[in-house]
Amino acid sequence: MTGITKLMLDAGVKEVTLMEDRARVIRRGTVRIKAGVTAISVQGVSPLISDKTLVGRAISDQVAEVVTVSVVREHREITELPENDPERIRKNLNSITRKIQAIGELRTQAKQKLVMLNELEDKALAEMAYDTSWSSADPESWKKDLVNIGEKVNEVHGSMRNWVRDVENLDLEQHELERQLAVASSVTREYNYRIEAIVKSTSGGECTLDFEYVVPSACWRPSHVATLKSKKLELRAEGCVWQNTGEDWSGVRLWFSTQRPSLGLEPPSLGEDLLRVQRKPEQIIVEMREQVIEDAGLGQADGSKTAGDQDMPGIDDGGEIINLRSASPADIPSDGRPYHVEIYTFDTPTEGSLVCMPELTQAVIFKSLQVNISKYPLLAGPVNLIRNSGKVGSTVISYIAPGEAFDLGWGPDPELRVKRWQVDSEVDSKALSTWEEIRKTTHIRLSNIGNETKIIVLKERIPVSEIDAVEIRYDRAGATEKVQPDENGFLEWQVKIEPFGRAHYEFAYLLRKKKAVSGV
Numbered sequence: 429m430t431g432i433t434k435l436m437l438d439a440g441v442k443e444v445t446l447m448e449d450r451a452r453v454i455r456r457g458t459v460r461i462k463a464g465v466t467a468i469s470v471q472g473v474s475p476l477i478s479d480k481t482l483v484g485r486a487i488s489d490q491v492a493e494v495v496t497v498s499v500v501r502e503h504r505e506i507t508e509l510p511e512n513d514p515e516r517i518r519k520n521l522n523s524i525t526r527k528i529q530a531i532g533e534l535r536t537q538a539k540q541k542l543v544m545l546n547e548l549e550d551k552a553l554a555e556m557a558y559d560t561s562w563s564s565a566d567p568e569s570w571k572k573d574l575v576n577i578g579e580k581v582n583e584v585h586g587s588m589r590n591w592v593r594d595v596e597n598l599d600l601e602q603h604e605l606e607r608q609l610a611v612a613s614s615v616t617r618e619y620n621y622r623i624e625a626i627v628k629s630t631s632g633g634e635c636t637l638d639f640e641y642v643v644p645s646a647c648w649r650p651s652h653v654a655t656l657k658s659k660k661l662e663l664r665a666e667g668c669v670w671q672n673t674g675e676d677w678s679g680v681r682l683w684f685s686t687q688r689p690s691l692g693l694e695p696p697s698l699g700e701d702l703l704r705v706q707r708k709p710e711q712i713i714v715e716m717r718e719q720v721i722e723d724a725g726l727g728q729a730d731g732s733k734t735a736g737d738q739d740m741p742g743i744d745d746g747g748e749i750i751n752l753r754s755a756s757p758a759d760i761p762s763d764g765r766p767y768h769v770e771i772y773t774f775d776t777p778t779e780g781s782l783v784c785m786p787e788l789t790q791a792v793i794f795k796s797l798q799v800n801i802s803k804y805p806l807l808a809g810p811v812n813l814i815r816n817s818g819k820v821g822s823t824v825i826s827y828i829a830p831g832e833a834f835d836l837g838w839g840p841d842p843e844l845r846v847k848r849w850q851v852d853s854e855v856d857s858k859a860l861s862t863w864e865e866i867r868k869t870t871h872i873r874l875s876n877i878g879n880e881t882k883i884i885v886l887k888e889r890i891p892v893s894e895i896d897a898v899e900i901r902y903d904r905a906g907a908t909e910k911v912q913p914d915e916n917g918f919l920e921w922q923v924k925i926e927p928f929g930r931a932h933y934e935f936a937y938l939l940r941k942k943k944a945v946s947g948v
Contacts, residue, residue, distance in 0.1 A: 432626075433466045435459055439623075439639060444646075444760075445683040445751075446669060451646035452481075453675075455623075455639040461492060463632040470623040474643050474673040474762075475501055477621075481642040484625045492629040494637065502620040517609045524602050531591045531598075538584050538591075545584070549577050621674075646671035648684055650809035651768060652825065654836055657816075661778040661798045661836075665771045665806060667754065672764040682754040682769055686807070711944050752804060774802040782841060782884045784923075786848035786872050791840035792884055798835075800828045813838055843878030844925075862942055869906075869936040876925040884923040890937045892917040899940040907935035 439457030455470060477499050484497035552573050559565055623639055648667045655662040667684040671677070755770045778798040784791070800806055806828035813820050813836065821839050828834045853867040876882050890913055893900050900917075904910050913919050925931050 433462055433464065435461065435466055435468055437468050437470050437637065439470045439637065441675065441677050441680050443681045443683070444677055445685050446646060446648040446667065447685050448688050449647050450642055450644050450689070451671065451673070452640065452642050453677075456487075456636065458634060458636045460634045461627060461629050461632055463629055465495075466492075466627045466629065468625045468627050468637065470625075470639060471620070472675065473499070473621050473623055474675040475619070475621045476643045476645055476673055477623075478642045478644075481640075482623070483640045484623075485638050485640075486627065487636040487638060491631065491633045492627045492635040492637075495626040495628050497623065497625040497639065499641075500620075500622050500624050502618075504618045504620070514609055517605050521602060521605050521609070524598050524605070528595060528598050528602075531595055535588060535591055538588050542581065542584055545577055545581050549574070552577065643673045645673050650684075650807035652806065652809060652811040653814065654811050655814040656778070656796060656838065659777060659779075660775055661796060662773065662775050663798075663806075664773045665752075665802075665804070666768045667752070667771055669758075669760050669767045669769055670764060671760055671762055673762055676762050677758070677760040679757045679759060681757055682760075684752040684754070684771060686750045711946060713946055750805065750807070772802060772804060776801045782844070782882060783837075784844075784846055784872075784874070784884050784886045785888075786846050786886075787888060789840075790846040790848055792844040792846060792874075792882075794838045794841055795835050796838060797833060799833045800830055803830055805829050806834070811836065841882070843876060843880075844882060844884070845875045845877065847873045857943065862944075863940055864943055865938055865940045867903075867936060867938050869934060872933045874923060874925055874931045874933075876927060876929050879927045881927060882925050884925065886921040886923050886933060888919045888935065889913070890917045890919070890935070891939070897942045897945050899938075901938040901940060903936045903938065908933040911935070 437457045437459050439455040441453055442456045443454040445452040453474075455473070457470070459468065479499050482497055482499060484494040486492045486494055552570070556565075556570050625637070625639070627635070627637070629635065646669075648669045651666045651668040653664040653666065655664075667682065669682070752771050755772060758767070758769045760767050760769075776798045778796045780794060780796050782792050783795045784793070806825060808826045809824070811823050811825055813822060815838065823837055825834060825836070849871050851869045851871070853869075856865040870888065872886065872888070874884065874886070890902055891900050902913060904912060907919070909921060911919050911921055919935060921933060923931055923933070
């Protein structure tokens, strides 16, 4: 194209916005252009660029304007032969093969000669014995014959050793020629991916150009690191980044977004829902199920409820798109490996407590209660737990809004022991009654093998019935300290155990169901 100036632009990756399954990349570079039309080329870009998302713009719009921008992908096969000619290498290989075969034939002949010499030596020794028996010994003649045979044997062995060295050298030369032949016969492929833009300028001058595009094979997930220091918790929010786009990101500013462009905006299609009438079965089949009490956090620090206490938040981000910026530039190579990038860090006061839920695990767990005092929410994700001794484990948190309280579990207390067992009575089924009854009694035994007094929050539960055919009657009088369950069936005690002390707690409930009910 006559009249068009061609320039190479060093436009490195300056900013990346990571989303759930893709990334938006911004490259930026400065170049001095002349008045007129200039073709700008940016080398080394990802081959996975979504062409329809590629946008080019001139920051200094009074100097230049980007007219067109496109991605060019070139795959070129280099068939030129290197300085080693394959035909010459094949001739040398054939020559070496013939030499190895010739040496092999010589070694075979040498082995046959050794067999003949050994036979000759045996015959000479037999003749010596025979001549001695007839008193016609000739030692000088015997010595001369044996020396002559020995010299010939040594000569054959020397030749065989030389042939072994020759074969080893020929093998090395053969391997090197085979390697050269593989290189000479291979086809080299070159890959070139670049952005090409046509820039128009009326006055010329220094111009800064931005190129923005979206690439797949890049994603991020929230991650956290919690460090417990006495009465203070340091929490670091991180973004765990993976990318295998084909371009390395060096010293880039990262944005972490919860936007999900892949979900689209169209509502799902609705199918027909057919209703049929059927006879009510005489037997009622029920089943026990675990019901999670859905709650994102523990409420605001002042005890008030948040929106998350009525409705669970949306996936990861509370139903609202959140954009978080990395604390500093990061290097993310294109190798598909995870890299943790710090987003923000804050310190918050914390209160520790010992909690025991023996139905879930027969151990006493140390928990810390704290408030998210940062101006950003904590997104749902894993949390690495660190104490003075180092990493003690990991846990998972849900969405925690700013100002909301949350707790973290730090593993079992090694000085506390827990044992839980349940005793069921015989089924009471009267002949003239349509109901059956069974009493279930739960026992919990706690012991402290340490030399410090421990205060434990002990939590248990009883089932909650959702149908009239099954009744749960809690025996408050038979429960330790006559504790009363809440609306969800949870019981709670404040347990104080002296050093090397023990405590025993129990509660019971009556499970009453109709005989037609099965499954419980």
